[in-house]
Amino acid sequence: MSPIPDLIVVNGNLLTFDKSKPAAQALAASGGVITAVGTTADIRALASSKTKIIDAAGGTVLPGFIDSHVHLFGGAAELDMLDLRDVRGFDALNAAIRAYAAGRPDDPLIMGVSADYDIIGAGHVTTRHDLDRILPDRPVALMAADHHTVWANTIALEQAGILHGGYVPEGSEIVMAKDGTAQGQLNETGAFGPVLSLSILGGRDLLGYVTGADPEPPATAKEREFDKEVLLRGLNHCASHGITGLHNMDGNFYQLDLLSELEGEGRLPARVQVPMHLKNYDPLDRLAEADEMRRQFKSDKVWSGRVKMFMDGVLDSYTALMLKPYPGKPKSTGDAVFEADHFNEACIRADAMGLQISVHAIGDGAVRRTLDGYEAARKVNGVRDSRHRVEHIELIDPQDIPRLAALGAVASLQPLHSPEGGLFEPYDVDDILTESQIPFAFAWRKIRESGAKTCFSTDWPVVPVDVMMTVAGAVQGTQLPAPWADNRQNLEATLSSYTRDNAWVEFNEHRKGLLKQGYMADIAIMDRDLMNTSAEQLANAQAITTICGGEVTFTR
Structure with missing residues (x-):
């Protein structure tokens, strides 16, 4: 006999991915686990006065989305940065940077993201001098959409200590001009890491990506709380898209600690796997850290067990x-x-x-x-x-x-x-x-x-x-x-x-990824029946409710 459910979803078009019952109308969950899948009438009959009832109104109900390749800390931080994805031409770039900078008089680095390689013009290679024309007296950096190239102005390069070049690990490059100074383009993390460390986050958001190391010196209590709230904002943003699980592609003990603190506080809206990031210049004995991460972090919501390399x-x-x-x-x-x-x-x-x-x-x-x-x-x-x-x-x-x-x-x-x-x-x-x-x-x-x-x-x-x-x-x-x-x-x-x-x-096929009795109650409820939506309209579909472990983490 199924327990009285904490939550039921009714009137849905369930896409279960369970071969024994590929379609259904409703489901019930209790204690964070799916306890029954069936018709709306059968599932309604299981409810008590204390059961939360969600009406899917004919929308697709499917297992919560798992985004298996994200850079969580960086993505969360960039929600508050200047989005240049649709900016083209010097005049448009000038206006965007100046307007953004005017609203942030105290930011130590004006950071634009999703910049096109031809943002100023087709065939034009962006230089520090281009950015100096826009904002010469405040550090400016533009991150390419692919996150492998940054363009910085002169003052940013000076403050980062790389205006006249510097050591970079293999695979990274400070592009140099004929006069022996940095041209402004920085290829790969080993080159642009010093510039990003000027940001309001002190580069902590990219430590798991650039080096795989923890903050040094260690983050203060105030910085930890700030970073934790940044992560939470990013996680809530993910939940708004029906996401219940994330595979992070950069990581360190610092991120794992912050996520575990959020979990302990009951504020973690999604499950997150964090790897150990092994760099090409690391001794291979550093793999012991990956083993330690796996040993320390092994909850259903925060875990490791993976090594990432470039x-x-x-x-x-x-x-x-x-x-x-x-x-x-x-x-x-x-x-x-x-x-x-x-x-x-x-x-x-x-x-x-x-x-x-x-x-x-x-x-x-x-x-x-x-x-x-x-x-x-x-x-x-x-x-x-x-x-x-x-x-x-x-x-x-x-x-x-x-x-x-x-x-x-x-x-x-x-x-x-x-x-x-x-x-x-x-x-x-x-x-x-x-x-x-x-x-x-x-x-x-x-x-x-x-x-x-x-x-x-x-x-x-x-x-x-x-x-x-x-x-x-x-x-x-x-x-x-x-x-x-x-x-x-x-x-x-x-x-x-x-x-x-x-x-x-992620080796969780026995308890996740299906709408099936005994599986985790990780569920996305969409605003329409996806299987009867035209291909042209799919991009407009939205999650109206996200459920992780039986708890509603987002409602539109």
Whole structure:
């Protein structure tokens, strides 16, 4: 006999992802667990006077969305920064920065985000002098949408101590002008970290991304409370989009501590996995920290057990690692963050510890080197259900597509990164990509059809964390001319990639990702029946109620 439910949802179109009962109208939950799934009449009969009743009004009810690739602290912080996603041209940039700065007279760094590489004009490389023309007497920094390039003005470079260059780790670059000073463009975290440390957050929001270390000196009690509220604002923003789970892609003990404090205070609206971030310059003995994170943090809402690494940069700055030179930069194949032997050993050791691995790999050279590392770990340690992940795969060599399934590797993909998703322009042929490479760029359909496990996510704040924007990008997309391939796929498979499949990726398929008796009551209720919504309208769909662990975390 089912217990009297704390909460029931009725009059819904349930998309359960449970093969034994794929559709239903209602569900009941008690103690944070789904206790019954069935008709509205049957579920209503279980309620008492104390049961909370939510009427879905015909909207789709499905497992809570799990965004399996986000940068939580950075995304949360950027909610309060200058959004430049739609800004083009010097005059528009000038007006936006000046207006934003005027409203923030005490901010130590004026920070713009989601800046286009051609924000001032097509073919114009942004320099510190451009930004000096706008605001010469206050530090200014613009973060590219891909979060791999920053442009800073002169005073920001001076205060960061890098106007005349400086040491950067392999894979990062302070672009220098002919006069021996920094030109203003900073490629990768090792170069722009000192500038971002000037911000109101002191760079703490990016420590898990830039270095994987905790704040040094340690954050004060006031700073901790400030940072915790920033995180909470970001988590509530995620909950407003039906998200009940997040896989963070940067991490340190500091973030885990703050999230655990929120959980202890009963204020954590979503479940969050946080990895240990291993940098290329770290001794491999630092993997012991990953084991310690796994040991210390293992609740249903805050946990670790994963190692994150970077293999390369991004296509737009020619820093993604390629198998062949860039057509538009014929002397370069990009930048390898890890050398092959070093990376293989890191994979072998992390895999031997039973840790999951996720690696940022954009270019086809980075994807191959990542798969080589996973193969090396299998040869040394034997085959196990590791579910190691390859993040992004924006270009893959056709020979490597079958290797994903053969090695049990997971393709962790972001449909809105693709120009087919509609947010970014397609690359010109024979600049970054050749005509023969383009059919294998952002090729999630080829990857899925190969039998490889796939999961979808946003990479927030690279693109908005709004789940339905990504869903629409995968289902509807923007049809591009040849040689671009058509990657569009059906809605149910896309929604599965955001729910059931992402629960599988985190080894929680036995208790999460389905609307099924005994599973966690993590639920998203949408404002319409998604399965009867036109592809053109999918992006406009919204979550009207989000439930995590049986508790309502958002109501529109």
